[in-house]
Amino acid sequence: MLLGPPVLGSPEAAAQDYAPGEKLTMINCGRCHKVSEKDRMGGIGSTPSFAVMRTWDNWEEKMKAFWTYRPHPSFTQIEGVTEPFPEDRPPFVHPISLTLDELRVIIDYARSIEPADLGPDWELR
Numbered sequence: 001m002l003l004g005p006p007v008l009g010s011p012e013a014a015a016q017d018y019a020p021g022e023k024l025t026m027i028n029c030g031r032c033h034k035v036s037e038k039d040r041m042g043g044i045g046s047t048p049s050f051a052v053m054r055t056w057d058n059w060e061e062k063m064k065a066f067w068t069y070r071p072h073p074s075f076t077q078i079e080g081v082t083e084p085f086p087e088d089r090p091p092f093v094h095p096i097s098l099t100l101d102e103l104r105v106i107i108d109y110a111r112s113i114e115p116a117d118l119g120p121d122w123e124l125r
């Protein structure tokens with residue numbers, strides 16, 4: 001039995017104090033993208049974190065149409081927008097299914113994230 005305040009990044013800490021939209025984003029995007037400091041091991045290495053995406057000038061356009069960018073089309077359904085998955089090509093990972101309203105909540109949450117500090121020289125690289 002652990003006593004004392006929850007350690008940052010622990011399951012105890014992760015269970016509390018979510019910003020609006022944070023949980024929805026973690027559930028839908030956090031499997032592959034590091035969404036916030038709360039997912040300790042969130043994301044897969046080759047996938048940009050939300051904080052990195054927030055440094056992009058066009059982050060909002062990208063997110064508004066994320067399901068059109070690979071690899072998302074093969075596993076994403078947007079209610080009333082996308083066609084059903086072809087029966088002979090089912091999604092290779094657990095699919096994402098969102099409404100446009102839910103995507104708006106995710107984008108509003110992303111707007112609240114502090115863009116990553118990529119360092120003073122990153123534009124030169």
Ligand code: HEC
Nearest residue numbers: 028029031032033046047048062063066069070071093096
């Ligand atoms: C199953 C894994 C997976 C899930 C779930 C996922 N993504 Fe991604 N996403 C990726 C990968 C991999 C890339 C990097 C693609 C590349 O660099 O070519 C990416 C890239 C992106 C990009 C940049 C696209 C580009 O071409 O510039 C955006 C925006 C994005 N994801 C938004 C989201 C949002 C919003 C969600 C949740 C609603 C989400 N993703 C869920 C795997 C995923």
